[in-house]
Amino acid sequence: MNNKITKQYFEYTNSADHAEKILKEIITKTNFQLEKEIFRGQIYDKDKVGSLIYKGISQNKPAVLKIQILQPTIDEIDIIKKFNKQNKSTKIRLPKLYDGSKWNEKDGYGYLLLEQIDTPQIYQPPFARQEQIKDFCALYQEYKTKCLRNQNVTVEQITKYLQNWFKEYNKLPIINQDSDFKRKFDIMMATRCIGALLVDIPNQHYDTDRSNFIAHLTELFRDLFEYFVNQLETIKIN
Numbered sequence: 001m002n003n004k005i006t007k008q009y010f011e012y013t014n015s016a017d018h019a020e021k022i023l024k025e026i027i028t029k030t031n032f033q034l035e036k037e038i039f040r041g042q043i044y045d046k047d048k049v050g051s052l053i054y055k056g057i058s059q060n061k062p063a064v065l066k067i068q069i070l071q072p073t074i075d076e077i078d079i080i081k082k083f084n085k086q087n088k089s090t091k092i093r094l095p096k097l098y099d100g101s102k103w104n105e106k107d108g109y110g111y112l113l114l115e116q117i118d119t120p121q122i123y124q125p126p127f128a129r130q131e132q133i134k135d136f137c138a139l140y141q142e143y144k145t146k147c148l149r150n151q152n153v154t155v156e157q158i159t160k161y162l163q164n165w166f167k168e169y170n171k172l173p174i175i176n177q178d179s180d181f182k183r184k185f186d187i188m189m190a191t192r193c194i195g196a197l198l199v200d201i202p203n204q205h206y207d208t209d210r211s212n213f214i215a216h217l218t219e220l221f222r223d224l225f226e227y228f229v230n231q232l233e234t235i236k237i238n
Contacts, residue, residue, distance in 0.1 A: 037054050196217075
């Protein structure tokens with residue numbers, strides 16, 4: 001449900017030396033030609049390395065190697081596949097995945113060997129030119145209308161997911177001290193549904209060919225709102 005970084009700081013034992021050993025193992029597997037390290041993800045300690053990113057060459061092409069030593073909540077390979085499956089944009093895409101392996105206990109790591117993309121920023125902070133503002137807004141519109149929102153998600157899936165969140169919260173001593181937490185949780189969720197129905201969905205400005213998606217989202221959030229209202233009606237207020 002979350003990355004539990006603080007907890008893993010105390011339990012995590014992989015050192016920088018261990019990370020170097022993993023790098024050599026992956027280079028042997030993939031024939032990746034290392035040029036330089038460009039990122040090192042540390043868990044509050046230089047000797048506790050959670051992830052590493054390197055620039056180099058793969059099959060005579062510029063490439064990026066990411067090593068994931070700390071077990072992720074959701075594996076990036078799955079995220080890439082799901083995004084590519086639903087992406088309809090011809091302007092926005094993810095880097096190509098040349099090779100990779102999901103995190104697994106046997107190896108103790110996962111890795112992604114990705115296409116390196118060198119493109120300039122749309123604008124340099126702190127101020128963008130008017131032309132750059134227009135370019136950014138055009139890409140934002142493209143992303144919001146053609147890259148998101150899976151229509152196969154059901155109310156049952158969402159409520160089950162939120163119930164799991166509630167169970168995790170309910171394990172915390174500070175939450176157990178609040179006898180009114182369940183009601184507050186349901187009110188918060190119902191309020192979020194109202195915001196989505198009144199503001200978020202109507203202001204997406206989808207093209208006409210996305211009107212079925214608007215209908216799907218509207219029905220989804222209406223059903224979720226009804227679910228949480230029903231939950232609230234079952235709670236007795238002391």
